[in-house]
Amino acid sequence: MAWNEPGNNNGNNGRDNDPWGNNNRGNNGGREQGPPDLDEVFNKLSQKLGGKFGKKGGGKGPSFTNGGVIGIGVIALIAVVIWVFAGFYTIGEAERGVVLRLGKYDRIVDPGLNWRPRFIDQVTPVNVQAIRSLRASGLMLTKDENVVTVSMDVQYRVSDPYKYLYVVTNADDSLRQATDSALRAVIGDSLMDSILTSGRQQIRQTTQQTLNQIIDSYDMGISIVDVNFQSARPPEQVKDAFDDAIAAREDEERFIREAEAYKNEILPKATGRAERLKKEAQGYSERTINEALGQVAQFEKLLPEYEAAPKVTRDRLYLDTMQKVYSSTSKVLIDSKSSGNLLYLPLDKLTGKAASSKSQDSSQSDSSSIYDSVTVDSPNSDSKKSTTDTQSRTNDSRQGRY
Structure with missing residues (x-):
């Protein structure tokens, strides 16, 4: 309900509902009055404050005593305390504060709790660790x-x-x-x-x-x-052509890498094979030279004996050579004049020895043959024996045994 609503008398004609302290006296329920003048409101407020902190004098405005001064001091102290507490601020761990005093650069403050005079210093935090x-x-x-x-x-x-x-x-x-x-x-x-x-x-x-x-x-x-x-x-207009060029370049690099890999694989093998052949050649050379030196030493050792008895030495060398030759062959020579008895010949063993000799000399098997011959007594036995002996020597010489 309005403060000065007509008909709201309540015994006071609406005076108790007017916040401005006005009434409708002399109005007799006429038009409502507006708010009072602001000067009047401030005067009333001054009178109330004077009543609390001082004494009234002459009924015209407040007259302040010691109590009024103390009240103003308390108010000022409270304002100072609020101003001091309002000056505290915090700078983060990753930040630094830039302080401007009356608009001019003053200093850089570190992280933590800091204080500034409010309305005098202005602080702007800046993160200096963030990327x-x-x-x-x-x-x-x-x-x-x-x-x-x-x-x-x-x-x-x-x-x-x-x-x-x-x-x-x-x-x-x-x-x-x-x-x-x-x-x-x-x-x-x-x-x-x-x-x-x-x-x-x-x-x-x-x-x-x-x-x-x-x-x-x-x-x-x-x-x-x-x-x-x-x-x-x-650019998009030439992208396809550049893609083809890049693909060709990548293929070139791939082929180069494959060639290098092949080279790295083949070259060590070829180098190793060359070294092996070189070592084998050196070994063969040393072996041949040593064998030749050994033969020379052997002949030099036989030379004094040959000079002392040439025929005996020659016969002995011939017999030793024939013994070596015939010990590794399957040929059998029989002197039919010495005895007429029938001899037992182990053909199975002779055949096995011939097969072994043939496998060892397979590289020359086409040029040499194995002859298992038995010469019987006949009018030309001496000539047959000489012919068989000559053939045996010829075959052995082909095989490098004589």
Whole structure:
């Protein structure tokens, strides 16, 4: 219900509901009056405060005594305490605070609880440990007048909070522009073939060096952590042709690697085989020389005996040689004049010995034959014996035994 609603008398004609202390006297239920003047409201408030902290004097405004002064002091003290407590603030572990005093740089505060005079110092925390990232990309012109789409990612962090905030305007945007400028300068000095294939690492290093030089010259308060060359591709209009060229280059590299692998496999084997043949030749040479020296020494040892008795020595050498020859052959010689008795010949053993001799001399089996002959007594027995003996010597000489 309204404060001065007509008909709301309640015995007081609505006077008790008026917050401004007005009534409707003299109005007789006429129009409602508006709020009182503000000066009157402040006067009443001053009178109430004077009644609490002092005494009234003459009924015209407050007159303050010692109690009024104490009240004002208490209020001022409370305001100071609030101002002091409002000046405490906390800087995070990964942050540093940049303090401006009346708009001028004052100092850098470390992590932890700090205090500042409120309304005098202004503190801006800056994270100096977080790794930030930005990306630069676009169509760029190469040294050989081709167009390539390049994308690069830069990771960095704040090294000097004050320089990062106030030396340059918007350090992050300035770094992005510097990255784009450095990348375009490096791409402009590179060939497209190198950009798309083997020169990516060199481009990344050169871009990082150029970017560091720009940052140092502008004194941005930023340090580069890493630069990643993300992608480089030709325009869509010529992408198929470049894909074919790259595929051909990859095939070339694959064939080269396969040839190198084959070379690495064959060359050691050939080298080892050559060394083995060389060692065998050296061994054969030494063996042949030693055998020759041994034969020479043997002949030199027989020479004095031969000079003393040439016929005896010759016969002895002949007999020794015949013994060696006939001990390894299957031929049987019988002197029919010495005895007429029938001899038992072990043909099975003789045949086995002949087969063994034939297997040992298989390389010369076509030029030599095994003859198992028995010469019987006849009018020409002497001539047959001489013929058989000559044939045996001829066969043995073919086989290198005589």
